[in-house]
Amino acid sequence: MDLLVMAGRVLTEPGGGCVEDGAVFVQGDRIAAVGPRAEVEAAVPEDVRRISLPDATVLPGLIDCHVHLAFDASDDPVGALQESDEAGLLLGMAKRAGQLVRSGVTTARDLGDRGALAMRLRDAIARGDVPGPRVLAAGRPLTVPGGHCWFLGGEVEGEEAIRAMVRRNAADGADVIKVMATGGGLTKGGHATWESQFTEEELRVVVAEARALGLPVAAHAHGTEGIAAAVAAGVNTIEHCTWMTEGGFDAREDVVADIAAKGIQVCPAASPNWRAFAERFGYERADVLFARVRWMAEQGVSLIAGTDAGVPRAEFDNLVGSLEFFRYLGFPEARIIDMATVDAARALGIAEETGRLAAGHRADLLVVGGNPLDDLEALRDVRLVLAGGRPHVPESALTRLAGADRA
DSSP, rough: OEEEEEEEEEEGGGEEEEEEEEEEEETTTEEEEEEEHHHHHHTTTSSEEEEEEEEEEEEOOOEEEOOOOSOOOOOOOOHHHEEEEEHHHHOOOOOOOOHHTTTTEEEEEEEOOOOTTTHHHHHHHHHHOOOOOOOOOOOOOBBBBOTTGGGOOOOOOOOOOOOOOOHHHHHHTTEEEEOBOOOOTTTTTOTTTBBBSSSSSHHHHHHHHHTTTTEEEEEEEEEEHHHHHHHHOOOOOEEEEEOSSSSOOOOHHHHHHHHHHHHEEEEOOOOHHHHHHHHHHHHHHHHHHHHHHHHHHHHOOOOOOOOOOOTHHHHHHHHOOHHHHHHHTTOHHHHHHHHHHHHHHHTOOOOTSSSOTTTBBBEEEEEEEEOOTOOOOGGGGGEEEETTTTOOOEEEEEGHHHHHBBO
């Protein structure tokens, strides 16, 4: 579908660079032109459909770098998953993918599912069979026997088993390899959240095997020891990165310097429900944990946006809730938007295709009321989403959009 979208402002550059009274011309699944409305509109054929929203902002579609479509965000997502058969689970995943795209997320990185279902869903979305964002899927996350998320089918022990699981995920069509470098709170009876599950040498095997297959590695790592091992092994992204130890926290300056020097991206995977965490444990105690995120950024670490959607109370339609965590830490709106667009695309290896509004890029667009550079709350006022050129309109925006259609 060819479409000309005109708006009060169009975000065209990282750091909040924008064109006032701008336009984006979409041809099929690609952006054909971006710039001042008068210039772009003059070059567009008369019969092309036009949408004018002078009170709105067009920005790149958002990227959620950490979701779990196999989990339902209930109080017991693991129990719900274990009770679901393949067909029921896939239907639930498709529903949640629809929630993502209607909220403005045009790319989502799924970091762990059962039976490679996220890859099947990815392909169905790409064909246009079901609505959803572009999905980058990890498949079964590598874990030790009985380790974090063992129930997803990625248990391995020893170098040969590690290599075999990486190859198995790659053969299934994985876009990224996920490894559980430490334990996690979602798994009962497994390693403690701060505890390492793999040695540095074993993590090096994961990275080497993945690289040989052309795949990046994302490491779930809460514990300081596991973070250090993942950094030494050369992973591409570290998920959570909370610097936990058995007795508290220990954010090592040497490791943070190494993260920054190697260009390893950190996805804190801040739940949209982060305020409830702070209320439950107390804001003073929570701020000790939160401050480590701000400190990493101050040390030159590149942070990217992710929700951990699917774990308890982390809903799939509230990436904005996670972004507000960074505003609470004092990050400016423009930088936060970059974390969910251009920076995220770079971290996921897709910056040549998406993350910016530029001619030749995938037509991943988000149109919102107001100006998110002034207030992130504007990102909740979704008027229109284009994911690979396919339109998605929340019900709340249908009437308003109909009035803006000048076809």
